[in-house]
Amino acid sequence: MTDANTDPAVVRDEAGWSLGDLEPAASRHNWTRSGVTVHDGSIVVGTADGRVRSYDPDGECRWEAGGEEYAVSLAADDELVVVGGRGPTGRLRVLSRETGEQQWTYLTAEDVGSPARETFFAQPYVVDVAIAGDRIVVVARRYERDGDVQHWSSVVYGFDRAGELQWSYDARASPIAADVADGRVAVAYNRCPANHDHDHGLVVLETETGTELTTWDPGTPGERRVGDVAITDERIAVASHGDKHGYLLEDDGAEAWCVDLASECETDDETLYAYPNHVAVVDGTAIFVTGNTYAAETRDPDGRHPNEHTAVAVDLESGETIWSHDVRGFARCLSADDGLVAVPSAQNFRERDADTHAVHLLEAGTGPLETRSIEGISTAVSLSGDRLAVIEEPVEYHDEGVTRGAYRLHTWRLEG
Structure with missing residues (x-):
C-alpha cells in the first residue's frame, strides 16, 4: 500500500x-440518507428530511426547497437540479437551479410499485439521476420479499427537460448505479434473481431513445452481478460483484482486460x-x-x-x-x-x-x-x-x- x-x-x-x-448511524451501515452535488462552484445538498439546499461558492444558502422523502440522488446543470427520493412514492423532483422552484415531478412508485412494508429497505428508491443534454436519465427500483423469495422491480427512464417521458426500460432486477457519456447510459444491476427474467449485470442504452445497445454479465452463478459502472467515449469499466474482478469492456461488450x-x-x-x-x-x-x-x-x-x-x-x-x-x-x-x-x-x-x-x-x-x-x-x-x-x-x-x-x-x- x-x-x-x-x-x-x-x-x-x-x-x-x-x-x-x-x-x-449504527455500527453497520445505514442505507443512503443524503446526497450532494457540485456544479460550477455551487453546492446542492439533499437531506434526510427531504429538504434540498443550494449554497453559492461563498457558502451562502441561496434557496431551500422542502420535501417529504429522503433526498438521496442529485444532479445539476446551469438550469436544473434533479432530485431523486427514497420513500413511499420514490418521488422524482426537478427544480430551478436559480430559485429552487419546482418545475415538475414524477412518482416512480406508479411503475415500480408501492412499498409492501414500512421498512426503509422496502421503500421505492431513485438510485441514480443524470442530466445528459436534452435527456434526464433516472434509475428507480423497489424490493419485496415473500418468505425466502426476493422480488425486484426497476425502471430506467428518459425524460425530456420539460418532464415528458420519452422512453423507459423495465427489468425485474436491482439497479445500483448508472453513468452517461457520448449519447449512452450504462446501468449496473447488482442483483439478478434466478426467479426473474433479467440476467444482465450491465445494460447500455441509447440516451435519446432508450434503445438497448449492449449487454454484459460476468457469467457467474448466483444473483450477484455488477456493483458499479463508468462509461467513457469508447469503453466501459465495470466493478463485478459476481467474481470480484474489475473489467474493461469494449463498446460491444467484448472484454479488453480484467483484474482480480x-x-x-x-x-x-x-x-x-x-x-x-x-x-x-x-x-x-x-x-x-x-x-x-x-x-x-x-x-x-x-x-x-x-x-x-x-x-x-x-x-x-x-x-x-x-x-x-x-x-x-x-x-x-x-x-x-x-x-x-x-x-x-x-x-x-x-x-x-x-x-x-x-x-x-x-x-x-x-x-x-x-x-x-x-x-x-x-x-x-x-x-x-x-x-x-x-x-x-x-x-x-x-x-x-x-x-x-x-x-x-x-x-x-x-x-x-
Missing part, C-alpha cells in the same frame, strides 16, 4: 454548515472475499474501490480479506495495476474530476475505529494526495473543479454508546 503524499496540502479553506438533526480485486482467498480455514463496489475512469486510469470482507460460510468472519476497503488504480490501456491505497472504512460512493478522485470513508463495522472516518483525495496516476479526518462518518461526496463537498452524518457504535459527529456539510477548496 502507498502512504499519503507528504507534499504541502492541496485541500484548503474548510467550511461547514449544520444540516439539522439526524438519528445517528478481492476474489475468494483462504485465511485460517475461512474462505474470504470482498465486493468491488465502485469504479471511476480518470485520465486513462480506472480506479476501483472494494468494500467489506465476507466469508463463504458466514456473514461475520473472523479474518479480513487483504484487499478489503482498498482503492486500486489500473492503467486503462495495459490493464496493469499502478497503485493501491487502504481507505480503511466502507465507501458508499466516489467522485472524480480533473485527474482526481475523492473517496468518503465511513465506519468499518467490524473494527469500529473512528480513525477510519475520513475523505481521501487520490490522484489518478500516482495515488493518495491527502486524507482529511471527519468526526462522524462521511456518506456522500462531490468533487468538481476546485471544490470538494462531503456530507457528514453522526454515528454511534453499539459497543461505545457515544455519538460521534453531527449532520453537516463540509466544503474545501483545492489548490495546486
Whole structure:
C-alpha cells in the first residue's frame, strides 16, 4: 500500500454548515440518507428530511426547497437540479437551479410499485439521476420479499427537460448505479434473481431513445452481478460483484482486460472475499474501490480479506495495476474530476475505529494526495473543479454508546 503524499496540502479553506438533526448511524451501515452535488462552484445538498439546499461558492444558502422523502440522488446543470427520493412514492423532483422552484415531478412508485412494508429497505428508491443534454436519465427500483423469495422491480427512464417521458426500460432486477457519456447510459444491476427474467449485470442504452445497445454479465452463478459502472467515449469499466474482478469492456461488450480485486482467498480455514463496489475512469486510469470482507460460510468472519476497503488504480490501456491505497472504512460512493478522485470513508463495522472516518483525495496516476479526518462518518461526496463537498452524518457504535459527529456539510477548496 502507498502512504499519503507528504507534499504541502492541496485541500484548503474548510467550511461547514449544520444540516439539522439526524438519528445517528449504527455500527453497520445505514442505507443512503443524503446526497450532494457540485456544479460550477455551487453546492446542492439533499437531506434526510427531504429538504434540498443550494449554497453559492461563498457558502451562502441561496434557496431551500422542502420535501417529504429522503433526498438521496442529485444532479445539476446551469438550469436544473434533479432530485431523486427514497420513500413511499420514490418521488422524482426537478427544480430551478436559480430559485429552487419546482418545475415538475414524477412518482416512480406508479411503475415500480408501492412499498409492501414500512421498512426503509422496502421503500421505492431513485438510485441514480443524470442530466445528459436534452435527456434526464433516472434509475428507480423497489424490493419485496415473500418468505425466502426476493422480488425486484426497476425502471430506467428518459425524460425530456420539460418532464415528458420519452422512453423507459423495465427489468425485474436491482439497479445500483448508472453513468452517461457520448449519447449512452450504462446501468449496473447488482442483483439478478434466478426467479426473474433479467440476467444482465450491465445494460447500455441509447440516451435519446432508450434503445438497448449492449449487454454484459460476468457469467457467474448466483444473483450477484455488477456493483458499479463508468462509461467513457469508447469503453466501459465495470466493478463485478459476481467474481470480484474489475473489467474493461469494449463498446460491444467484448472484454479488453480484467483484474482480480478481492476474489475468494483462504485465511485460517475461512474462505474470504470482498465486493468491488465502485469504479471511476480518470485520465486513462480506472480506479476501483472494494468494500467489506465476507466469508463463504458466514456473514461475520473472523479474518479480513487483504484487499478489503482498498482503492486500486489500473492503467486503462495495459490493464496493469499502478497503485493501491487502504481507505480503511466502507465507501458508499466516489467522485472524480480533473485527474482526481475523492473517496468518503465511513465506519468499518467490524473494527469500529473512528480513525477510519475520513475523505481521501487520490490522484489518478500516482495515488493518495491527502486524507482529511471527519468526526462522524462521511456518506456522500462531490468533487468538481476546485471544490470538494462531503456530507457528514453522526454515528454511534453499539459497543461505545457515544455519538460521534453531527449532520453537516463540509466544503474545501483545492489548490495546486
